[in-house]
Amino acid sequence: MRKLIHNENAAALIMVLLTIALIMLFSTVMMNNILSNAKQNNVIEHHNRATHIAEMGVSFVSDQFTNYLKEHNVELNESALQDMVDDTIDKVEAVQIDDEYPERYFELEPDINIQETSKGAIVSTQINGHDGEFNESLTISFSLENGTLPIEEWESDSTSPPEPPSNPDHFYDEDVSWNHKKCPLVNDHTYVITGSLDTKNCGDAEIGSLFLNGPLTVKSSSLIVNGTAVLNSIEINTLTQAIIKGNAYINSTLTSGNNPNSLFLACGHARFKQKIDYKGNFSVRGYVITDDDVIFSHNPVVFGSDAILKNGLILHGTDLTVDGNLTIYVNTSSEEFSHTQFGGDIYVSGDLIIKTEDGETIVNPAGNSFHTNADVQTSFPECENAPPLETTSEPVVTIEDGSY
Numbered sequence: 001m002r003k004l005i006h007n008e009n010a011a012a013l014i015m016v017l018l019t020i021a022l023i024m025l026f027s028t029v030m031m032n033n034i035l036s037n038a039k040q041n042n043v044i045e046h047h048n049r050a051t052h053i054a055e056m057g058v059s060f061v062s063d064q065f066t067n068y069l070k071e072h073n074v075e076l077n078e079s080a081l082q083d084m085v086d087d088t089i090d091k092v093e094a095v096q097i098d099d100e101y102p103e104r105y106f107e108l109e110p111d112i113n114i115q116e117t118s119k120g121a122i123v124s125t126q127i128n129g130h131d132g133e134f135n136e137s138l139t140i141s142f143s144l145e146n147g148t149l150p151i152e153e154w155e156s157d158s159t160s161p162p163e164p165p166s167n168p169d170h171f172y173d174e175d176v177s178w179n180h181k182k183c184p185l186v187n188d189h190t191y192v193i194t195g196s197l198d199t200k201n202c203g204d205a206e207i208g209s210l211f212l213n214g215p216l217t218v219k220s221s222s223l224i225v226n227g228t229a230v231l232n233s234i235e236i237n238t239l240t241q242a243i244i245k246g247n248a249y250i251n252s253t254l255t256s257g258n259n260p261n262s263l264f265l266a267c268g269h270a271r272f273k274q275k276i277d278y279k280g281n282f283s284v285r286g287y288v289i290t291d292d293d294v295i296f297s298h299n300p301v302v303f304g305s306d307a308i309l310k311n312g313l314i315l316h317g318t319d320l321t322v323d324g325n326l327t328i329y330v331n332t333s334s335e336e337f338s339h340t341q342f343g344g345d346i347y348v349s350g351d352l353i354i355k356t357e358d359g360e361t362i363v364n365p366a367g368n369s370f371h372t373n374a375d376v377q378t379s380f381p382e383c384e385n386a387p388p389l390e391t392t393s394e395p396v397v398t399i400e401d402g403s404y
Contacts, residue, residue: 046134049104053097054129054138057106060095061127062397064088065142069395076120076144076388076395085112085123103132120145122400141400149390151306154287158271161230161249164211168192175214178202178221187226199223209246218242227387228268236262236280244268245386247286256280260298267386269305285380286389296320296344304378305389306350315344323378325350334360339367347371 068084069076092108109126124141168190175195178184183202184191191207196214199205202221209227219237229244233252236242240262247268255277256262262280269286276282276290279298288307297316306324313320313328320326326348330337334356346352352372354362364372 046131047136050129050131050134050136051138052129053104053106053131054127054136056097057092057095057108057127057129058138058140058399060106061088061092061108061125061140062142062399064091065123065144066395066397069144069397076116076146078114078116078121081114081121081123081144085114103130105130120395143396143398143400145396145398146388147396149287151287151289151308154269154271154390155289155308158247158249158269158289161251161271162228164192164230165190168211169208178205183221187224190227215252216242229266233274234264236264238262241265243382244270245383247390248284250274254278265380265382267380267383269390283380285383285386302378304380313342315342315346317344319345319347321347321376321378323349323376325353327353327355329355331357333358334362337362337365339365339369342369345369345371347374347376349374349376 065084065088068087072080072084089108089110089112092106094105094107096102096105098104106127106129109128112123112125115122115124121144122141123144124139127138127140129136129138169186170189170191172191172193172195175198176193177198177200179200179202183199183205185204185206186208187206188208190209190211192211194213196216197210197212198217198219199221200219202223204222204224206224206226208225209229210225211230212232215233215235216231217235217237218240220239222240223242225244226246228246228249230249231251234242234250234254236256236259238259238261240259242263243265245267248266248270250270250272251274253275254264254272256264256279258279260279264278264280264282266284266286270284270288272288272290272294273292275292275294277293277295281299282296283302283304285304287305288303288309290309290311292311293314294309294312295314295316296318298318300318301315301320303320303322303324303326306326307322308327310329312330326346328342330341332341337354337356346369348371350373352364352370354365356362364370
């Protein structure tokens with residue numbers, strides 16, 4: 001009996017020892033797993049924090065770009081944008097986000113690419129977020145554009161043309177005639193003429209801005225105005241071109257007479273206060289607002305932006321292409337309106353809006369002559385070196401693309 005009890009105690013002791021060993025073994029494994037998971041979670045936390053810090057850097061750089069453009073009111077060209085980038089690099093060399101943790105900061109890589117676009121620029125760079133020995137890099141592209149000037153704002157601003165400068169480069173209190181060897185070639189000089197201007201046989205006449213009280217006649221000449229043009233009546237005759245690279249304010253009749261071999265081009269926005277009767281090539285890159293009758297014939301007409309025609313439109317043997325929205329006021333009621341009353345085809349990349357005499361608005365009316373939301377192609381090669389279209393003072397900076 002005593003021997004049996006002794007064996008049972010020995011067996012119990014062995015079981016206890018085995019249980020303790022197993023518990024210690026499992027405890028060690030569990031502790032290793034817990035410590036490993038804790039270490040892994042700590043690494044993940046640091047990487048996530050470094051990623052978040054890099055994203056904070058993106059917002060910071062975006063704000064820096066926006067503030068710089070607002071403060072300096074610059075054109076979005078490569079030179080001005082490089083100055084903006086240099087200024088930003090100085091401010092974002094290493095930005096600490098928490099005084100208690102100096103090892104947490106973001107920095108902007110100095111290798112920044114600037115690519116100009118038709119509306120502004122794309123600025124691509126890399127922003128690094130740091131959390132101690134952990135770091136994450138974010139490659140990012142910012143889209144920079146000037147804010148769009150609404151056509152309604154241009155309509156209001158262009159009601160009265162700008163005043164001529166008080167100290168122009170050239171002032172004439174009389175009629176002026178340019179011909180042959182007397183044609184100016186000063187591409188940045190401003191001319192103020194209280195009388196008329198007659199250009200004849202000027203192969204190339206090029207000036208800065210032109211403020212003219214009397215009529216302008218262009219015959220067998222090429223007249224290029226690189227800045228603003230404030231003009232009264234214009235007559236453009238045979239084998240003649242008039243190119244205005246800035247905004248155009250035409251306060252009286254614009255005509256080409258019976259001459260279809262002429263060209264009128266405004267690279268900026270244009271306001272026509274009186275009648276247009278034009279047979280030559282007619283183009284405006286910016287907004288167009290007309291207050292009187294508009295008659296085009298023989299050659300295609302191209303508008304590169306929105307247009308408002310306040311007294312109708314007549315097309316004789318030609319078409320009108322608008323890369324934007326086109327609004328036409330007509331002197332017929334909504335019931336009498338016909339898609340054939342304009343005379344030619346109209347191609348618009350946006351909406352065609354008809355304002356009728358009885359106060360109705362017709363958007364994208366049906367008709368074989370109307371081609372709305374069309375894929376129109378407009379090109380203005382002569383405007384390559386023209387001033388950018390007038391915009392609002394509020395630049396727009398958006399994140400175009402990003403990758404880790």
